[in-house]
């Protein structure tokens with residue numbers, strides 16, 4: 001029997017690509033979007049806003065009308081709030097957490113009783129390299145992804161005895177809809193004008209030159225089939241090197257990042 005795989009945020013970017021690929025490979029894919037009627041895809045698409053508890057309730061009962069067993073949940077839905085920390089309102093920061101952190105946790109919680117009853121399953125969450133280290137201009141985004149890392153590290157132990165596997169994927173920057181769909185800090189503090197300008201040019205250059213998302217899709221395909229996936233799975237050019245430098249030589253990591261930022265005068 002083909003695996004039933006649920007992918008949140010399957011209307012764009014990584015979610016759409018992995019959903020299409022799995023569908024082509026014969027898996028039974030269920031994707032989600034806040035506006036499913038706007039999208040024409042070959043797999044089943046259901047309505048879900050992970051930042052809305054009522055939507056999660058309605059979605060969960062709808063989901064089990066279509067499947068009786070859930071093999072894999074891919075927590076992919078999320079968005080990027082960019083901007084300098086002090087220029088970002090607390091309200092914007094809370095909204096970032098409502099989706100990226102609490103939304104992911106609410107949905108996972110709604111599905112856990114089904115996974116436990118089955119005594120099997122897999123939960124793969126799309127975190128970010130900014131959940132393992134962080135860059136300027138991404139304080140709340142990185143914080144929400146750090147929070148996911150901490151939460152799922154703990155959950156992995158607790159679900160092990162139910163044969164439910166828990167893993168993260170931590171991509172570097174890849175070309176998706178993430179920038180088009182991003183939100184920007186609402187505040188402006190004149191003191192930051194020069195720095196903000198430099199950081200925005202650095203970030204634009206980084207995203208303009210980011211690669212196509214194939215390595216992330218390949219990692220997700222591997223994790224879906226892996227019987228015992230490792231917890232942390234960073235993806236992207238130089239990800240492992242960057243992570244070990246920041247771990248073992250933080251000053252070197254910081255200086256390299258500063259040098260790259262300072263190229264943008």
Ligand SMILES: NC(=O)c1ccc[n+]([C@@H]2O[C@H](COP(=O)([O-])OP(=O)(O)OC[C@H]3O[C@@H](n4cnc5c(N)ncnc54)[C@H](OP(=O)(O)O)[C@@H]3O)[C@@H](O)[C@H]2O)c1
Pocket residue numbers: 008009010011012013014015032033034035048049050051076077078079080099103126127128129170171172173174175176177178179181
């Ligand atoms: N691209 C990168 O460089 C990168 C790097 C590291 C991590 N990530 C992570 O990868 C994941 C996917 O992002 P992407 O890069 O593929 O961006 P994307 O193209 O903007 O896709 C984001 C998806 O999330 C969904 N979404 C957003 N808010 C939602 C909500 N409240 N409830 C339900 N669905 C919601 C969107 O669906 P609808 O708008 O249709 O609802 C969309 O399908 C995110 O968690 C992101 O943080 C991306």
